[in-house]
Structure formats: C-alpha cells, structure tokens
Amino acid sequence: MTKPTPDPRHTLTLRDVSEASGVSEMTVSRVLRNRGDVSAPTREKVLEAARALGYVPNKIAGALASQRVNLVGVVIPSLSNMVFPEVMTGISEVLDGTGLQPVVGVTNYLPDREESVIYEMLSWRPSGMIIAGLEHSTAARAMLGRAGIPIVEIMDIDGDPINHAVGISHRRAGRQMAEAIIAAGYRKIAFLGTQMPNDFRAKKRLEGFEEALAKAGLTLVDREYYSGGSALLKGREMTAAVLNRTPDVDFLYYSNDMIGAGGLLYCLAQGIDVPGRIGLAGFNGVELLDGLPRKLATMDACRLEIGKRAAEIIAGKASQGEKVELFPTLQRGDTIR
Amino acid sequence: MTKPTPDPRHTLTLRDVSEASGVSEMTVSRVLRNRGDVSAPTREKVLEAARALGYVPNKIAGALASQRVNLVGVVIPSLSNMVFPEVMTGISEVLDGTGLQPVVGVTNYLPDREESVIYEMLSWRPSGMIIAGLEHSTAARAMLGRAGIPIVEIMDIDGDPINHAVGISHRRAGRQMAEAIIAAGYRKIAFLGTQMPNDFRAKKRLEGFEEALAKAGLTLVDREYYSGGSALLKGREMTAAVLNRTPDVDFLYYSNDMIGAGGLLYCLAQGIDVPGRIGLAGFNGVELLDGLPRKLATMDACRLEIGKRAAEIIAGKASQGEKVELFPTLQRGDTIR
DNA sequence: AAGGTGGCTGTTAGCGGTAACAATAGCAGA
DNA sequence: TCTGCTATTGTTACCGCTAACAGCCACCTT
Numbered sequence: 001m002t003k004p005t006p007d008p009r010h011t012l013t014l015r016d017v018s019e020a021s022g023v024s025e026m027t028v029s030r031v032l033r034n035r036g037d038v039s040a041p042t043r044e045k046v047l048e049a050a051r052a053l054g055y056v057p058n059k060i061a062g063a064l065a066s067q068r069v070n071l072v073g074v075v076i077p078s079l080s081n082m083v084f085p086e087v088m089t090g091i092s093e094v095l096d097g098t099g100l101q102p103v104v105g106v107t108n109y110l111p112d113r114e115e116s117v118i119y120e121m122l123s124w125r126p127s128g129m130i131i132a133g134l135e136h137s138t139a140a141r142a143m144l145g146r147a148g149i150p151i152v153e154i155m156d157i158d159g160d161p162i163n164h165a166v167g168i169s170h171r172r173a174g175r176q177m178a179e180a181i182i183a184a185g186y187r188k189i190a191f192l193g194t195q196m197p198n199d200f201r202a203k204k205r206l207e208g209f210e211e212a213l214a215k216a217g218l219t220l221v222d223r224e225y226y227s228g229g230s231a232l233l234k235g236r237e238m239t240a241a242v243l244n245r246t247p248d249v250d251f252l253y254y255s256n257d258m259i260g261a262g263g264l265l266y267c268l269a270q271g272i273d274v275p276g277r278i279g280l281a282g283f284n285g286v287e288l289l290d291g292l293p294r295k296l297a298t299m300d301a302c303r304l305e306i307g308k309r310a311a312e313i314i315a316g317k318a319s320q321g322e323k324v325e326l327f328p329t330l331q332r333g334d335t336i337r
Numbered sequence: 338m339t340k341p342t343p344d345p346r347h348t349l350t351l352r353d354v355s356e357a358s359g360v361s362e363m364t365v366s367r368v369l370r371n372r373g374d375v376s377a378p379t380r381e382k383v384l385e386a387a388r389a390l391g392y393v394p395n396k397i398a399g400a401l402a403s404q405r406v407n408l409v410g411v412v413i414p415s416l417s418n419m420v421f422p423e424v425m426t427g428i429s430e431v432l433d434g435t436g437l438q439p440v441v442g443v444t445n446y447l448p449d450r451e452e453s454v455i456y457e458m459l460s461w462r463p464s465g466m467i468i469a470g471l472e473h474s475t476a477a478r479a480m481l482g483r484a485g486i487p488i489v490e491i492m493d494i495d496g497d498p499i500n501h502a503v504g505i506s507h508r509r510a511g512r513q514m515a516e517a518i519i520a521a522g523y524r525k526i527a528f529l530g531t532q533m534p535n536d537f538r539a540k541k542r543l544e545g546f547e548e549a550l551a552k553a554g555l556t557l558v559d560r561e562y563y564s565g566g567s568a569l570l571k572g573r574e575m576t577a578a579v580l581n582r583t584p585d586v587d588f589l590y591y592s593n594d595m596i597g598a599g600g601l602l603y604c605l606a607q608g609i610d611v612p613g614r615i616g617l618a619g620f621n622g623v624e625l626l627d628g629l630p631r632k633l634a635t636m637d638a639c640r641l642e643i644g645k646r647a648a649e650i651i652a653g654k655a656s657q658g659e660k661v662e663l664f665p666t667l668q669r670g671d672t673i674r
Numbered sequence: 675a676a677g678g679t680g681g682c683t684g685t686t687a688g689c690g691g692t693a694a695c696a697a698t699a700g701c702a703g704a
Numbered sequence: 705t706c707t708g709c710t711a712t713t714g715t716t717a718c719c720g721c722t723a724a725c726a727g728c729c730a731c732c733t734t
Binding site: 363366398 | 689690691692693
Binding site for chain 1: 348391393394395396397398400401406416417419421422423425426429438440441443456457459460461462479480483484485566567568569570571572573598599602606624625627628629630
C-alpha cells in the first residue's frame with residue numbers, strides 16, 4: 001500500500017484523477033458531477049482515486065465551460081442589526097435543496113459601495129441576485145437590468161422594481177402604526193430614529209406615519225435622530241433627551257426595535273407608567289424583544305418569509321408576478337394602552 | 338449619434354468592446370485592468386466603449402486565465418449572535434484596500450455543513466481562507482492543508498492550527514473569570530450556557546472555569562443548558578430555573594452576554610441585590626450591554642482585532658507566526674462586587 | 675447476417691479571459 | 705541613413721473543465 005504522494009507544488013486537476021484512475025478526463029468529470037451514464041466499477045475507481053488524491057474540482061473552469069454558476073448574490077446593507085440574518089436564513093432554507101449557493105455582500109448603507117459590490121458580484125456571473133431595497137444608483141440599476149438574470153429586490157415594495165420585488169409597504173406600515181396609536185388615544189407623539197440619509201425604508205415608514213398623523217390633524221411633537229453606536233444605549237439616551245425636552249409627550253415611536261428596547265428599559269427604570277403615561281412602539285419584530293421585561297409594541301417585517309419568497313423566485317420555484325407584497329402584523333405588546 | 342444597440346440576448350465579452358473601440362481584445366483587457374502601458378487616447382476610447390456598452394468583465398474567465406482569484410473565504414458558524422459581524426468588520430476594513438474580497442459561508446455549528454461549505458469555497462480557488470475555530474472534520478483539515486493557500490483559523494488558539502491561528506485562549510478566559518469571581522468572595526457558583534455539542538469555544542471556557550474552581554476547592558453548584566430561541570428570553574428562563582432549584586446560589590456565570598443580559602434583567606425585575614446577593618458575568622463584550630440598566634461583567638473576545646489580524650495574514654501584510662494570541666480584558670461592570 | 679439499439683467512454687472544440695512574447699512604429703544617436 | 709531602443713499594440717497558446725458529438729462494443733431483432 002503506497003502512500004499517496006501528492007506533489008505539493010502542483011494543484012490537482014481532472015487530468016491527475018484521470019491518470020490515477022485510468023479513464024478519460026471526461027469520464028472523471030461525469031462521475032464527479034453525477035451526470036451521464038458511467039458504469040458502476042468505473043465510477044468506483046474514479047471516486048476512489050479522487051478521494052485518495054484529495055481532488056477538489058475547479059469551479060472556475062467548470063463554470064466557464066458550462067456557462068453555469070450556482071451562485072446567488074445577496075446584497076444587504078448590514079449584518080449587525082438582527083434583521084438581515086433572518087432574511088438570510090429564509091434564503092438559505094430555500095436554496096439549500098437547489099444546488100444554488102448564496103454569496104453575501106454588505107454595503108453599510110453606502111450607495112457607492114452598493115454599486116461596487118453589485119459590479120463585483122455580477123462579474124462572477126451569478127444565477128440571480130437578491131438586493132435589499134428599491135433605491136440604487138442609475139449605474140447599478142442599469143447593470144442589473146442588463147445582467148440577464150433574475151433580480152429580486154427585497155424588503156420594500158414602495159417603488160418600481162427592476163425585475164421582481166418581495167417585501168412589505170413601509171409607508172403603509174408606518175401609517176398603520178400611527179392609526180393604532182391614535183386610536184389608542186395618544187396625541188403628543190414623538191419620533192426617534194436613525195439619521196437616515198440612505199435608510200430609505202425607515203424614511204418611508206416615517207412618511208407613512210406622519211401622513212396618518214396629518215390625516216388626524218396631528219403632527220409630531222418632537223423628533224430625535226442618532227447614528228452609530230450601541231442602538232440599545234442610543235435608545236436610552238434619545239429617550240431621555242426627548243422626555244427632557246418635551247415633558248408632555250405621550251408616545252414614542254422608534255424606527256427600530258433595538259432603540260425602542262433601550263427606550264423601554266429607560267422608561268421602566270424611571271418608573272414611568274408604560275403604557276399609561278407614555279406608550280412606545282418600534283419596528284421589526286426582532287426576537288430580542290421576547291426577553292424584555294415588558295413586550296414592546298412592534299410590527300414584524302416578515303423577514304423570514306421575504307427571504308424564502310425571494311429565493312423561490314431565483315430558484316424558479318415560483319412564477320411570481322413582479323411584486324410580491326407581504327403584510328406585516330401589528331403586535332401591540334404591552335406598550336400601547 | 339447612433340444609439341448603442343446591445344443585443345439583449347448576448348452577454349458582452351471583451352470582443353464586443355474590442356470591436357466597438359477598434360483595438361485588440363488584449364488592449365481592452367489592459368485598459369480595464371489598468372495594467373501595462375496603453376496610450377491615453379486608446380485608453381479613453383476603450384473606456385468609453387466599455388461604459389457605453391455597459392460591459393461587465395467576466396471574472397470567471399479572468400481568474401481561469403490568470404490563475405488568480407481575489408476572493409477570501411470566511412467560514413463562520415452563525416450570523417445572528419452579534420459576535421461574527423464584528424469580526425467581519427475587522428476583516429473588511431483590512432481587506433478593503435487590497436483588492437481582496439471576503440465571501441462569507443455560514444455553518445450553523447454543524448460539522449458536516451462546515452465541511453461542505455469549505456469544499457464549495459475551495460472549489461472557487463480563493464486566495465485565502467479564514468475559518469472560525471480549530472476543530473474541523475479530518476476531511477476538512479486535509480482539504481485546507483492541501484489547498485496551497487493561507488488558512489487562518491480564528492477566535493481560538495487552544496489547539497493545533499492547520500496554518501495560522503488568531504484568537505484568544507478560551508480556557509484561560511474561563512479561568513480568569515473564575516479567579517475574579519472567587520477573589521470577589523463568591524462561592525456558590527452556577528453555570529448557564531448553550532447546549533454545546535459543537536460550540537467548542539464555549540466548552541473550553543467552561544473547562545477553564547471549572548479548572549480554576551477546582552483549584553480553589555470549589556465545584557459548580559448548578560448548571561443549566563439551552564439551545565435555540567431568543568437568547569435574552571432563555572437567559573431569563575434559565576436564571577429563574579436555577580434560582581428556583583438552587584436558592585442559595587451566589588453567582589451566575591453565563592456562556593454569553595445575551596443570556597447574561599436576560600439573566601440580569603430578570604434579577605433586577607425580581608429585586609435581587611446584584612452584585613450583593615448574586616453576582617453575574619457573561620462573555621463577549623457585545624455592545625448591546627452598554628444599553629442595559631446595569632453593566633454586566635464580561636470579557637471582550639477581541640473580535641475586531643481578530644478579524645483585522647486574520648485579514649492581514651491573508652493579505653500578506655503581516656508575517657505573523659503560527660499562532661497570534663490576543664488577550665481579552667476582564668470588564669467587571671456592575672455585577673461583580 | 676445485416677442492421678439497429680443502448681450503454682459506456684473518448685475526442686474535439688471551445689468558454690472568455692490573460693501571460694508571454696512578437697511586432698510595429700517613432701524617434702534619438704552615431 | 706542605419707541601428708537601437710522604447711512605447712504601444714497585437715498574436716498565440718493556454719487556464720481546467722464541459723457540451724456535443726463520435727466511436728465502440730455487446731446484444732437483440734427480424
């Protein structure tokens with residue numbers, strides 16, 4: 001029994017496996033891809049040789065030859081806010097069976113970076129792209145439109161998709177929340193959220209929110225923005241600032257659950273009567289909230305479902321229309337009276 | 338002025354740009370990669386043609402021809418626990434200037450999945466790989482060892498790296514925490530953590546922790562495990578369970594900050610004197626803790642730094658030795674007396 | 675016995691780029 | 705004017721794999 005002595009300088013190719021097993025490269029290729037007919041004994045020989053050598057196929061060459069790439073580009077703004085990981089889960093779940101593989105790119109909410117991430121991804125000729133949001137640079141839209149692959153824009157449907165869109169209407173979500181708040185009798189409502197030059201979805205929620213307020217003859221009594229840092233801490237700080245500046249405020253609407261949770265903890269620590277004296281609401285429905293002393297009112301963003309639907313479109317499992325709208329449910333929690 | 342009429346069926350190649358600009362494919366290639374000498378007017382012509390057509394280079398072909406791939410595989414167990422996003426930040430920061438691009442793969446703590454993610458990644462012939470942990474299947478280790486590219490195993494250094502390792506000693510971290518707890522006078526210490534068939538780092542921390550307890554003649558008075566679900570909520574539940582089962586416990590050591598935070602909120606809600614009656618500590622130093630009513634004792638895992646160092650090794654910016662050990666600092670917070 | 679037929683394996687010709695080298699032109703110096 | 709050199713551009717030969725098709729052989733069929 002000779003020890004397999006792989007030349008350490010030379011990376012293995014089909015030819016090595018072919019020589020080791022005494023068949024043609026083509027046959028090796030067929031065995032390794034499970035395609036076409038190969039007799040059982042040949043298959044065995046090849047597989048053993050490949051295993052013994054430790055051969056790892058070169059997908060670059062394979063992709064070039066077959067004009068097929070089993071990659072799906074996923075472009076998202078951030079990994080650290082607990083919302084996209086869940087989308088990824090949905091995507092992976094669906095893609096898992098299909099031989100397709102997600103490849104993640106992060107843009108940090110920077111349009112330039114988004115453009116270059118998209119460019120980079122497209123240059124690998126993926127089978128499809130999933131991209132957060134409907135707002136992209138002209139160049140990015142053009143590239144995507146010309147790529148000749150399915151493009152699914154996710155999270156948001158308030159706008160014109162390049163190809164397909166799967167998401168919720170953030171404008172409507174904002175409106176709905178405002179209506180619920182007003183119906184509960186709150187009147188002095190403040191907004192606390194991200195400084196959002198490029199968080200278009202947060203912006204749309206706020207637009208919808210203010211729209212509904214206006215319809216009821218109300219306007220925001222205060223607003224406070226932040227950027228960067230620990231969202232939970234920022235939530236505390238902003239809440240303190242607002243309560244200090246506008247003592248008679250009776251509702252705090254947060255642009256996301258994390259700062260909302262910070263605000264909730266702050267109010268509880270201050271002994272403020274929630275939701276009697278002040279009501280609170282966030283957005284996203286992150287599972288973090290389940291562990292809070294009191295459950296923050298929120299609206300889930302259908303993240304898992306969005307991921308799944310998007311992946312299904314890419315995988316061709318669904319002949320969806322252009323827009324797939326999902327409907328978030330309002331979870332009143334314990335912070336709206 | 339004729340409108341550029343890109344055949345919508347046909348994806349563009351260098352040849353299209355070459356024909357549109359009247360130079361050879363090679364020259365176009367040179368312009369687009371900024372390599373070799375090309376006269377200014379030619380460069381202009383080519384760039385304009387490429388832009389007008391909306392040409393996106395095919396990296397697959399480029400990579401095959403040049404035997405160079407600007408990708409770095411990053412294999413991590415999870416995206417949703419707030420620890421890896423920060424590692425990714427460190428990696429991106431360093432890689433950004435180098436032309437290298439990270440590609441993330443997620444294993445969900447499943448060894449089989451890790452193996453297949455590694456296989457898949459290697460088949461794209463990346464320039465390097467960064468992988469969480471030192472424990473991998475034999476096959477995975479073999480593949481990585483033979484790949485002929487720099488392999489950096491991160492987070493942990495208690496073991497034998499394939500190539501390079503950048504991380505902290507979790508055993509030592511556990512020991513240190515135990516020593517601090519004992520020194521503070523706590524004696525009835527319980528552990529609460531993940532059901533960790535494959536979270537080797539949590540396991541090592543616990544080992545180190547118990548080792549130090551043993552040296553002081555102590556053993557854990559209770560332990561509680563969980564898996565899945567909202568970590569914050571699980572922290573509450575587990576804490577309740579332990580306090581109920583072992584009323585005289587005086588310290589709760591959590592395997593991560595998230596469940597620790599849940600425990601802290603629970604204790605505070607119960608009006609328990611922290612850190613007088615009961616002390617608490619977690620692990621990781623996630624920024625989430627900054628927003629809590631009281632600061633949980635923890636140990637930062639040097640995540641950003643680990644990401645940076647690993648990327649530097651891959652980028653060849655550092656001729657680091659085999660192991661790079663970083664030293665976490667104990668943050669006592671407000672939950673150790 | 676000639677002519678299928680199906681199962682298996684091999685051959686050929688690229689896929690779309692790039693490395694390496696060849697070719698050409700323009701120009702200075704001898 | 706001729707040589708030598710530099711700056712620029714083109715040509716050729718792959719990179720490692722797969723689609724498409726060709727070939728071969730055993731086994732039927734009629």
